Amino acid sequence: MNENVLKITREMLAGGLFGREQEEKEYMVLQELCGAENYEDLTLLLDALGASGTVLAVPALLGQRNTCNDETKVLTDIAIDLIKARAKTRGSILPAEYFKTGHWKPRWNGSTNTFLSYVQVIADIYIKIGHDESEVNRIGAILAEEMEIDLSPYPTFADFKICQSDSDFEKDYRVVLDKMAQEQLLADAEEAGISKSDTSFLTGTLMDLQCDYLVARLKLKGNLEYYRFVLKITECLNQQEL
Numbered sequence: 001m002n003e004n005v006l007k008i009t010r011e012m013l014a015g016g017l018f019g020r021e022q023e024e025k026e027y028m029v030l031q032e033l034c035g036a037e038n039y040e041d042l043t044l045l046l047d048a049l050g051a052s053g054t055v056l057a058v059p060a061l062l063g064q065r066n067t068c069n070d071e072t073k074v075l076t077d078i079a080i081d082l083i084k085a086r087a088k089t090r091g092s093i094l095p096a097e098y099f100k101t102g103h104w105k106p107r108w109n110g111s112t113n114t115f116l117s118y119v120q121v122i123a124d125i126y127i128k129i130g131h132d133e134s135e136v137n138r139i140g141a142i143l144a145e146e147m148e149i150d151l152s153p154y155p156t157f158a159d160f161k162i163c164q165s166d167s168d169f170e171k172d173y174r175v176v177l178d179k180m181a182q183e184q185l186l187a188d189a190e191e192a193g194i195s196k197s198d199t200s201f202l203t204g205t206l207m208d209l210q211c212d213y214l215v216a217r218l219k220l221k222g223n224l225e226y227y228r229f230v231l232k233i234t235e236c237l238n239q240q241e242l
């Protein structure tokens with residue numbers, strides 16, 4: 001854990017963060033949490049979020065919970081319960097489902113062929129910043145489990161990937177690139193002063209939280225905002241075929 005995040009965790013444990021500063025620094029802690037594997041680091045991060053984390057941290061905590069051992073799961077549950085109790089005392093109207101894994105688990109609406117492309121796009125982007133090809137199988141296996149995808153008659157995602165012949169990765173990748181271009185146009189419009197509606201803002205925030213769950217579940221190390229962008233873009237492949 002770098003010194004900056006370590007300093008933030010100490011500030012959170014002391015309860016010294018409020019408002020916009022808390023939101024920005026909590027984001028850095030969540031980014032660290034998503035890729036954390038060292039037990040001591042995880043313990044400190046979970047303690048800090050339990051001490052003064054907001055409800056925005058819950059999806060990432062739930063995603064992280066599904067990657068760890070029983071001891072760390074207990075610590076994660078404690079952090080979530082503390083956040084939930086704190087939110088309740090402040091008059092939160094969030095439903096109980098918000099604090100449960102099932103609320104954030106992704107659903108797959110496309111074909112199994114397109115699912116393979118979806119996995120490959122996410123994994124390829126991850127691999128290009130210094131990770132091994134085996135990440136394709138790791139990420140694919142997790143996503144298949146999370147999305148409850150039936151890969152039969154293949155026993156594993158790795159077998160499914162090897163035997164799949166109907167997938168058209170190049171076509172699907174072009175769809176992703178087109179979506180990326182559309183998002184860039186929207187970003188340019190915002191920069192030019194065309195603001196989002198309140199509904200668009202809330203939808204965007206909800207999508208960020210859904211992405212946080214998945215980034216933590218996949219243990220993607222690096223820039224959280226970048227992975228949010230990648231997951232939102234690749235969602236264009238998660239469509240029912242007409």
